[in-house]
Amino acid sequence: MLSGLLMSEETEFEEPETGTLPLDAWHRGKRARMVEFAGYWMPIQYEGIVAEHEWTRTSAGLFDVSHMGQLLLSGPDLDAAVETVLPIDLSTLKLGMQRYSLLLDEDGGVLDDLMVSRWADCLYLVVNGATKWDDIGHLRESLPDDITLNHLDEQALLALQGPRAVDALARHAKGDTPLCELTFMKFGHYTIAGHAVTIARAGYTGEDGFEISLPGKAAAEIADLLCGEPEVKPIGLGARDSLRLEAGLPLYGHDLSPETSPIEAGLVFGINKRRRTAGGYPGAARINREIVDGTARRWVGLKLEGRLPAREGAEVFVGDARVGVVTSGGFSPTLGAPIAMAYVASEHAGTGSALEILVRSKRLAATVVPTPFVPHRYHRGK
Amino acid sequence: MARYFTDEHEWIEVDGDSATVGITDYAQGQLGDIVFVELPAAGTALSKGGDAAVVESVKAASDVYAPIAGEVTEGNSALEDDPALVNTAPEGDGWFFRMTIADASQLDGLMDEAAYKAFCDSL
Numbered sequence: 001m002l003s004g005l006l007m008s009e010e011t012e013f014e015e016p017e018t019g020t021l022p023l024d025a026w027h028r029g030k031r032a033r034m035v036e037f038a039g040y041w042m043p044i045q046y047e048g049i050v051a052e053h054e055w056t057r058t059s060a061g062l063f064d065v066s067h068m069g070q071l072l073l074s075g076p077d078l079d080a081a082v083e084t085v086l087p088i089d090l091s092t093l094k095l096g097m098q099r100y101s102l103l104l105d106e107d108g109g110v111l112d113d114l115m116v117s118r119w120a121d122c123l124y125l126v127v128n129g130a131t132k133w134d135d136i137g138h139l140r141e142s143l144p145d146d147i148t149l150n151h152l153d154e155q156a157l158l159a160l161q162g163p164r165a166v167d168a169l170a171r172h173a174k175g176d177t178p179l180c181e182l183t184f185m186k187f188g189h190y191t192i193a194g195h196a197v198t199i200a201r202a203g204y205t206g207e208d209g210f211e212i213s214l215p216g217k218a219a220a221e222i223a224d225l226l227c228g229e230p231e232v233k234p235i236g237l238g239a240r241d242s243l244r245l246e247a248g249l250p251l252y253g254h255d256l257s258p259e260t261s262p263i264e265a266g267l268v269f270g271i272n273k274r275r276r277t278a279g280g281y282p283g284a285a286r287i288n289r290e291i292v293d294g295t296a297r298r299w300v301g302l303k304l305e306g307r308l309p310a311r312e313g314a315e316v317f318v319g320d321a322r323v324g325v326v327t328s329g330g331f332s333p334t335l336g337a338p339i340a341m342a343y344v345a346s347e348h349a350g351t352g353s354a355l356e357i358l359v360r361s362k363r364l365a366a367t368v369v370p371t372p373f374v375p376h377r378y379h380r381g382k
Numbered sequence: 383m384a385r386y387f388t389d390e391h392e393w394i395e396v397d398g399d400s401a402t403v404g405i406t407d408y409a410q411g412q413l414g415d416i417v418f419v420e421l422p423a424a425g426t427a428l429s430k431g432g433d434a435a436v437v438e439s440v441k442a443a444s445d446v447y448a449p450i451a452g453e454v455t456e457g458n459s460a461l462e463d464d465p466a467l468v469n470t471a472p473e474g475d476g477w478f479f480r481m482t483i484a485d486a487s488q489l490d491g492l493m494d495e496a497a498y499k500a501f502c503d504s505l
Contacts, residue, residue, distance in 0.1 A: 044441075045414060048415055049441060238440065308418045308420065308438065331418070338417075360420070
């Protein structure tokens with residue numbers, strides 16, 4: 001009966017051998033249950049998904065996301081080169097800012113979603129773990145030869161998320177800009193216990209929090225320091241998934257793929273304003289048309305009646321007509337009810353629209369609701 | 383009364399010509415927080431090893447199989463309001479359903495408690 005348990009953790013990308021990350025022994029020492037994810041052994045949970053989820057919402061959780069790809073791009077005319085690949089407006093991305101962007105194919109399908117930060121003389125990218133090798137290949141192929149792509153594969157990445165993350169991290173992070181002055185989607189260079197790190201005020205839980213890029217060799221020492229703070233506990237991938245679902249954030253490979261356009265997914269903010277008219281990025285013709293004309297289907301939040309969750313792949317109906325498919329679904333610990341995200345035909349995608357989801361032989365009543373399901377609590381400053 | 387275990391981590395407790403079925407403490411620990419249990423209706427005919435129930439944790443849905451053949455006589459209605467009983471009392475109040483015993487000889491192939499414990503230790 002346990003065979004289905006980890007099905008959503010299986011990577012869809014074949015890697016020859018399961019890798020280990022800098023904190024592998026650290027997680028095992030904390031009695032984490034390890035699973036294969038994105039080609040690496042990673043912790044899915046420590047004490048339990050719901051307890052870890054609630055701890056992150058009320059205090060601070062430390063997530064190891066070292067499987068993600070950290071890339072540095074540099075070279076002549078860097079901004080112009082990168083703008084041919086990403087629908088980003090780099091003229092408005094100032095030093096110390098981070099922005100969400102999308103790697104698109106020629107048809108406007110999503111190859112990956114990523115973060116781009118402006119460092120002093122380069123751009124720093126964080127891409128998804130399962131797609132990083134393809135992303136690196138795609139970027140090398142698409143960018144001019146004089147642009148250097150440096151894969152920071154000896155760096156670890158930790159996320160500290162939750163309303164008390166700032167209190168715990170401020171005791172250790174030393175830098176020119178006090179941590180409390182760093183606002184959402186800004187980053188800075190800091191030291192923790194003498195190790196050079198970069199800290200971005202961002203995350204994937206909907207809470208205030210930070211993403212810390214640090215040398216892999218210092219990861220265990222810094223993870224121990226942070227988990228030594230009374231606010232902080234280690235949190236696994238299971239709660240990371242339930243937290244991001246409540247926050248209405250898409251997961252690549254499930255909610256986003258080459259078969260989805262960012263406009264269908266409601267990610268129009270990922271196409272920066274100047275690029276919506278000027279174009280000049282992969283898939284611009286389709287995407288700029290969709291921004292004006294709309295799309296045939298839209299990615300929406302669904303709240304289900306009862307307690308039975310609908311999972312990825314469940315079909316959505318209005319009467320006999322199949323009008324959509326669930327791409328992420330589960331039980332929301334915060335709401336105490338099942339929630340899901342689905343692509344639904346636009347005529348049925350308005351808030352309040354009554355739908356049914358087929359789960360095994362049952363039809364579950366569901367209603368389109370605004371997302372996020374749980375309000376974001378980002379620190380945007382005054 | 384005698385209690386038997388399957389290698390799919392179900393337990394079955396025999397009381398005369400009826401039996402009670404649930405999942406083991408090991409299974410609930412692997413599944414994590416259980417949020418819903420879909421039980422078979424009374425009258426459902428079960429075959430040995432066939433689908434009997436579905437248990438939904440926060441992460442995923444998992445099938446529960448019938449340890450032996452028989453007919454469902456009662457589902458545990460307490461699980462509708464409190465599915466977490468499967469986490470807190472998997473081998474007691476968190477039982478899944480009761481059933482008739484079509485062929486008592488099917489019990490012979492199941493493990494007793496000592497054998498099941500050794501089986502779990504080997505996983």
